[in-house]
Amino acid sequence: MNRIVVLAVSVVMVLVVAAPTAFADRTQSPPYPIDETPLILPATGDPNAYDNLSCEFPVSVVSSGMEKPVQLPSSFTIIEAGRETTLTNLDTGKQVTLNVTGAWLFGGVKDEPSLLKDTFTGTNLVGFEETGFVLLEGHFTRITMQDNDGNYIVVQQLTGEGQITDVCELLS
Numbered sequence: 001m002n003r004i005v006v007l008a009v010s011v012v013m014v015l016v017v018a019a020p021t022a023f024a025d026r027t028q029s030p031p032y033p034i035d036e037t038p039l040i041l042p043a044t045g046d047p048n049a050y051d052n053l054s055c056e057f058p059v060s061v062v063s064s065g066m067e068k069p070v071q072l073p074s075s076f077t078i079i080e081a082g083r084e085t086t087l088t089n090l091d092t093g094k095q096v097t098l099n100v101t102g103a104w105l106f107g108g109v110k111d112e113p114s115l116l117k118d119t120f121t122g123t124n125l126v127g128f129e130e131t132g133f134v135l136l137e138g139h140f141t142r143i144t145m146q147d148n149d150g151n152y153i154v155v156q157q158l159t160g161e162g163q164i165t166d167v168c169e170l171l172s
Contacts, residue, residue, distance in 0.1 A: 031068040034083055038062045040090070041133075052127035055168035057091040059133075063100070085125060089171040096170050098135060100125055109143065115155060118142045130157045131164060138162010 039061040042049040046058075065083030086097045102122030109115035120126065120140045127133045128142065140160030144152040158164075 029068065031066040031082075034063045034065050034067055036062060036064050050127065052129055052131075053133045054127075055089070055133060055171065057089050057168075057171070059167075059171065060086075060088040060090055062086045062088075087167060087171060092171075094171050096167075098125070099123060100135075102136070114145050116144050116146070116152075118144075120160075125167065128158055129154065133167040135165040135167055135170075136160075136162065137165070140164075 041053050041055070041059040041061060043058045044054045044056050046054075063083045063085040067083065083100050084097060085100045086095055088095045100123050102120055102124035104124060105119040105121070107117065109117045118141065120136050122137070124136045125134075126136060136158075138161050140158055140162065141156070142154070142158045143156035145155055146152055
């Protein structure tokens with residue numbers, strides 16, 4: 001009897017976790033190739049620098065692979081990626097190639113329509129005020145809200161389980 005209960009609970013848990021992705025409209029669009037044009041991130045202090053995606057030196061970012069946005073039945077969207085990204089310190093030439101295959105789930109928070117929740121699973125490259133330019137490996141979430149001027153305010157800083165690696169340190 002215990003085995004039947006455990007099996008039944010296991011099946012229900014799998015369905016609860018898998019159902020939102022299984023019922024997503026995956027026919028929306030096929031995966032598409034990522035633009036392989038190098039993106040140059042100016043150094044910190046450069047007037048053209050991206051606040052949360054800069055190091056003390058300019059960085060070249062070149063990605064290849066595929067990605068696909070998937071709109072879920074809820075207000076969430078998943079960006080599924082399978083890419084290889086090469087980062088280069090343009091001052092020294094030091095390179096790091098990363099397998100960035102994570103998923104980014106984003107959308108409104110249930111019962112709190114003014115809040116936006118970002119969930120990162122797997123391996124993702126991100127840049128936030130509280131972290132700087134980092135490589136996430138694991139499962140992390142962050143919650144923001146948009147003010148009347150269109151600016152995003154951090155409500156919950158990036159939290160989760162896994163490893164956070166400073167990209168600028170990797171390239172130093």
